[in-house]
Amino acid sequence: xxxxxxxxxxxxxxxxxxxxxxxxxxxxxxxxxxxxxxxxxxxxxxxxxxxxxxxxxxxxxxxxxxxxxxxxxxxxxxxxxxxxxxxxxxxxxxxxxxxxxxxxxxxxxxxxxxxxxxxxxxxxxxxxxxxxxxxxxxxxxxxxxxxxxxxxxxxxxxxxxxxxxxxxxxxxxxxxxxxxxxxxxxxxxxxxxxxxxxxxxxxxxxxxxxxxxxxxxxxxxxxxxxxxxxxxxxxxxxxxxxxxxxxxxxxxxxxxxxxxxxxxxxxxxxxxxxxxxxxxxxxxxxxxxxxxxxxxxxxxxxxxxxxxxxxxxxxxxxxxxxxxxxxxxxxxxxxxxxxxxxxxxxxxxxxxxxxxxxxxxxxxxxxxxxxxxxxxxxxxxxxxxxxxxxxxxxxxxxxxxxxxxxxxxxxxxxxxxxxxxxxxxxxxxxxxxxxxxxxxxxxxxxxxxxxxxxxxxxxxxxxxxxxxxxxxxxxxxxxxxxxxxxxxxxxxxxxxxxxxxxxxxxxxxxxxxxxxxxxxxxxxxxxxxxxxxxxxxxxxxxxxxxxxxxxxxxxxxxxxxxxxxxxxxxx
Ligand code: PEP
Ligand code: MG
Numbered sequence: 225x226x227x228x229x230x231x232x233x234x235x236x237x238x239x240x241x242x243x244x245x246x247x248x249x250x251x252x253x254x255x256x257x258x259x260x261x262x263x264x265x266x267x268x269x270x271x272x273x274x275x276x277x278x279x280x281x282x283x284x285x286x287x288x289x290x291x292x293x294x295x296x297x298x299x300x301x302x303x304x305x306x307x308x309x310x311x312x313x314x315x316x317x318x319x320x321x322x323x324x325x326x327x328x329x330x331x332x333x334x335x336x337x338x339x340x341x342x343x344x345x346x347x348x349x350x351x352x353x354x355x356x357x358x359x360x361x362x363x364x365x366x367x368x369x370x371x372x373x374x375x376x377x378x379x380x381x382x383x384x385x386x387x388x389x390x391x392x393x394x395x396x397x398x399x400x401x402x403x404x405x406x407x408x409x410x411x412x413x414x415x416x417x418x419x420x421x422x423x424x425x426x427x428x429x430x431x432x433x434x435x436x437x438x439x440x441x442x443x444x445x446x447x448x449x450x451x452x453x454x455x456x457x458x459x460x461x462x463x464x465x466x467x468x469x470x471x472x473x474x475x476x477x478x479x480x481x482x483x484x485x486x487x488x489x490x491x492x493x494x495x496x497x498x499x500x501x502x503x504x505x506x507x508x509x510x511x512x513x514x515x516x517x518x519x520x521x522x523x524x525x526x527x528x529x530x531x532x533x534x535x536x537x538x539x540x541x542x543x544x545x546x547x548x549x550x551x552x553x554x555x556x557x558x559x560x561x562x563x564x565x566x567x568x569x570x571x572x573x574x575x576x577x578x579x580x581x582x583x584x585x586x587x588x589x590x591x592x593x594x595x596x597x598x599x600x601x602x603x604x605x606x607x608x609x610x611x612x613x614x615x616x617x618x619x620x621x622x623x624x625x626x627x628x629x630x631x632x633x634x635x636x637x638x639x640x641x642x643x644x645x646x647x648x649x650x651x652x653x654x655x656x657x658x659x660x661x662x663x664x665x666x667x668x669x670x671x672x673x674x675x676x677x678x679x680x681x682x683x684x685x686x687x688x689x690x691x692x693x694x695x696x697x698x699x700x701x702x703x704x705x706x707x708x709x710x711x712x713x714x715x716x717x718x719x720x721x722x723x724x725x726x727x728x729x730x731x732x733x734x735x736x737x738x739x740x741x742x743x744x745x746x747x748x749x750x751x752x753x754x755x756x757x758x759x760x761x762x763x764x765x766x767x768x769x770x771x772x773x774x775x776x777x778x779x780x781x782x783x784x785x786x787x788x789x790x791x792x793x794x795x
Pocket of ligand 2: 679
């Protein structure tokens, strides 16, 4: 039992970490106070030199990230590079210096003004970009003030900050920084995306500024979101034992990676992986996957200033298709909009972006973009076993219109004399209640379903998937969601097509047992979730899973259902 004080946040990257806190101070005021201001011409000169140095630093980080295949980091830093080259920002700083402000003060003020403008718009994406612009402001100011980066020793530490600049994390290794605690930060912020990619155990939403002081030892639980302050000997022992277990488990998982996900009575479930970039395949293959169940292609379009060409897309899709070998590689067409806007695609300000112009709706209006993407996917089909998947479908008409675009893509490729796969399976994401309810109709128009619970849950329960305030209501064990999923799988099988799942629910072993009972054919998840789901499937029996499903479907409360499953699995 824990006796030390515990702070509670939201676990984002699972696992255990122990270390001393290092507080990332945001306060440059002490340095500003000691800065000696010179004449405006000199301040202008110093600013221009610092701007150049900041640009070089960012270019180096990008080069390094590219070398290590760290695509997401590179993308974020590309956005910083674009901001550093923004002539309006530069002009605004020069104006302030000419009005007799010091160079570092001017940079900080201008970038804070930009950030405030972004933050004032009620938009999660722009809110996160405001952190980016503050980040570049501080980078330039630190050069001017001669403030060095975070001093990290060789001992593992846990960083604590109100929020963190993505570029600070880009330079950090998970061997030195084993944990990250943020007071703010959301699941989609760039810093969190980088922490996830680096495997740094992360907890956000921790109100700890008065307690998490430099040098204090903490134990961090990235699953429960608990931060134990100054753990005593017994508690430390427990957490150290957990870390040892996690390491042993990792080694065991790798050893079991080639085992198929087959139930005790012989039902094979395809265990596929969700990826965002071709580089994600490395980890996926290490954990043993039966192909890709969801390739989120929109990440290829993000963190840049223009649309990727057909050739660029083709190269990325081909790489993944080849890495899948004989296995299926399901490439989802662009799912932009909602919480994933594109700066260079003109999307009007929407009051409900998740209910607005997103995904297939954009593709069917911007058919120029859609056909280009389809051509790249069809060409990649020559190098592997590729399937196409449409996001956010609500009607049969959308699938039919997508097929017309597919026809156009094929005839253009024919004309251009390019090699392409002539028969590529076409599936849809079932992620709206509309699609789930009319699944028997939609099944006639396509070759497979993949259930996207991340959106299906938010639309069915009217609970925003990104809003921490209503997080407790977001529950895929809600009986309304379970019934929809059950109906979708049956509709697929009645029509003779397969049904998979690629929402986060697929990677939860508790859910997997119910899904096996419903007859799911494929589960697609993050690579790190595969070992536990594989182990569960190999230990169950379909009859038992069906029985459990019947018991669960008689309950009428999602929280109760989860508790019931936890108990049943323990037994
Ligand atoms: C989903 O909605 O479940 C899904 C997998 O798509 P995304 O998370 O990319 O919206
Ligand atoms: Mg979705």
